[in-house]
Amino acid sequence: MRILTISLLLLFTSVHLSAQSREEALSEARAFLKKDRAAATEYASHLSGEQARALADQILFISRPGHPQIDHLNYLLSHLAQISANETGQKRLNNLLLVIVLTLVLFSCFLAFVLLDQRKIIRALNASMERPPIPSSTGQLATRDTGSTPSRKSTSRKGTRRKS
Amino acid sequence: MKGLSQSDLARMARSSVLDFLFVAFGFALPLVSWIALSYPPTIISQGQAHRIFYIHVPIAWVALYAPLLSAVSGILYLRTREQRFDLWSLASNRISLLFAAAVVISGPLWASTEWGTYWNWKDSRLMSFFILLLSLVGYFYARSSTERPDRKAVVGAVMSILTSISAVLTWLAIRVVTPDTHPESVMGTMAPPIRITFWISVLGYHFLFLAFLRLAIRREYLTALFEKTREY
Numbered sequence: 001m002r003i004l005t006i007s008l009l010l011l012f013t014s015v016h017l018s019a020q021s022r023e024e025a026l027s028e029a030r031a032f033l034k035k036d037r038a039a040a041t042e043y044a045s046h047l048s049g050e051q052a053r054a055l056a057d058q059i060l061f062i063s064r065p066g067h068p069q070i071d072h073l074n075y076l077l078s079h080l081a082q083i084s085a086n087e088t089g090q091k092r093l094n095n096l097l098l099v100i101v102l103t104l105v106l107f108s109c110f111l112a113f114v115l116l117d118q119r120k121i122i123r124a125l126n127a128s129m130e131r132p133p134i135p136s137s138t139g140q141l142a143t144r145d146t147g148s149t150p151s152r153k154s155t156s157r158k159g160t161r162r163k164s
Numbered sequence: 165m166k167g168l169s170q171s172d173l174a175r176m177a178r179s180s181v182l183d184f185l186f187v188a189f190g191f192a193l194p195l196v197s198w199i200a201l202s203y204p205p206t207i208i209s210q211g212q213a214h215r216i217f218y219i220h221v222p223i224a225w226v227a228l229y230a231p232l233l234s235a236v237s238g239i240l241y242l243r244t245r246e247q248r249f250d251l252w253s254l255a256s257n258r259i260s261l262l263f264a265a266a267v268v269i270s271g272p273l274w275a276s277t278e279w280g281t282y283w284n285w286k287d288s289r290l291m292s293f294f295i296l297l298l299s300l301v302g303y304f305y306a307r308s309s310t311e312r313p314d315r316k317a318v319v320g321a322v323m324s325i326l327t328s329i330s331a332v333l334t335w336l337a338i339r340v341v342t343p344d345t346h347p348e349s350v351m352g353t354m355a356p357p358i359r360i361t362f363w364i365s366v367l368g369y370h371f372l373f374l375a376f377l378r379l380a381i382r383r384e385y386l387t388a389l390f391e392k393t394r395e396y
Contacts, residue, residue: 092213092277099216099270100197103223106269107372110262114379121386128393 029058189375196368204361216274218361222369224267224293228331230260230373231300235328238321250317251388253324254307255380259373260327261300268297279345289346292334299327313391 032040032055044052056074063070200218207214237253240246271290272282284290303323310316342348354362 088277089211092211095273095277096212096215099219099273102269102273103219103266106262106266107376110376111379114376114383118379118383118386121383121390125386125390125393 204357218365220270222366226373227263231327231331234324238324251384287344288341289337292337296330299330
């Protein structure tokens with residue numbers, strides 16, 4: 001008997017507390033509905049996802065007696081919001097991926113250009129080092145270091161002029 | 165112009181300890197990209213597009229101060245007439261042009277979802293950056309239209325100084341003039357995960373900048389060495 005009494009007391013207390021907290025939440029929803037549009041938008045923009053969902057549930061609960069079909073509208077709006085969010089999210093993701101890919105391509109192209117060009121210059125330099133000395137008009141071999149013998153420039157070796 | 169000797173050019177064109185930067189970059193950039201894509205929370209108003217911020221802003225910083233580096237080298241050239249300063253200035257502007265092109269690609273792609281348009285011709289930040297890009301193109305055009313190497317270096321130094329003024333004005337554009345659509349500076353208002361990711365990205369892209377700069381300078385030395393060899 002004692003156990004039953006305690007259980008009933010606990011049950012009543014929990015029901016009372018639950019009703020009290022729900023009433024508090026509903027009053028918050030009512031206060032939200034009384035705000036003008038700008039204030040309501042400002043308030044809603046600072047809510048987290050969980051808080052916004054709870055507020056929407058409370059507003060639905062308040063509105064249901066007067067508008068029994070409000071759940072239809074609610075479903076339609078949430079469906080539209082989901083589609084719109086998916087479309088925008090996909091577009092944003094595509095742009096992010098495009099930025100990553102284009103930046104990567106740009107930097108890779110630059111790296112490839114510089115490395116290949118360096119390789120080309122090094123090959124040309126090596127080739128010019130390995131080339132046998134050009135015989136001068138007097139029959140002697142021309143050297144690069146001494147200025148006494150005719151230089152390669154005087155033999156008009158053609159090469160493309162590099163412009164930076 | 166006080167040209168460098170063949171042995172100087174060959175010594176400078178050789179690989180050095182600085183090449184560790186390439187290794188650092190090789191490890192840093194994929195890690196930076198992974199952190200930027202996964203660590204900071206999504207900003208509700210911008211969705212996944214806000215992650216472009218971690219690429220766009222560090223790249224824009226490099227594009228803005230590489231011309232300053234180039235201008236300093238240009239001034240040093242005008243004072244000393246040493247060829248190496250001209251080569252540094254040229255390499256620095258090459259990197260700046262590369263990064264500026266990346267900024268001009270990434271910015272409009274972000275704007276297309278957030279502003280509904282790729283470009284706003286009335287925005288002070290966008291227009292000043294566009295002028296910077298034109299200045300960099302002008303630098304290379306002016307250099308290529310000059311034949312004599314010493315004149316080319318002087319023209320390059322002067323153009324570098326002008327380009328650096330454009331870079332400073334671009335930096336000031338969102339701090340002095342209220343931009344039309346471009347977001348204002350958010351340096352002091354970032355949430356901790358966003359701030360941490362941002363600074364990691366800045367570090368990663370600076371490694372990239374240093375690595376590219378080293379590579380570009382070496383290429384310029386090699387080109388100069390090649391030109392010198394042809395003279396013999």
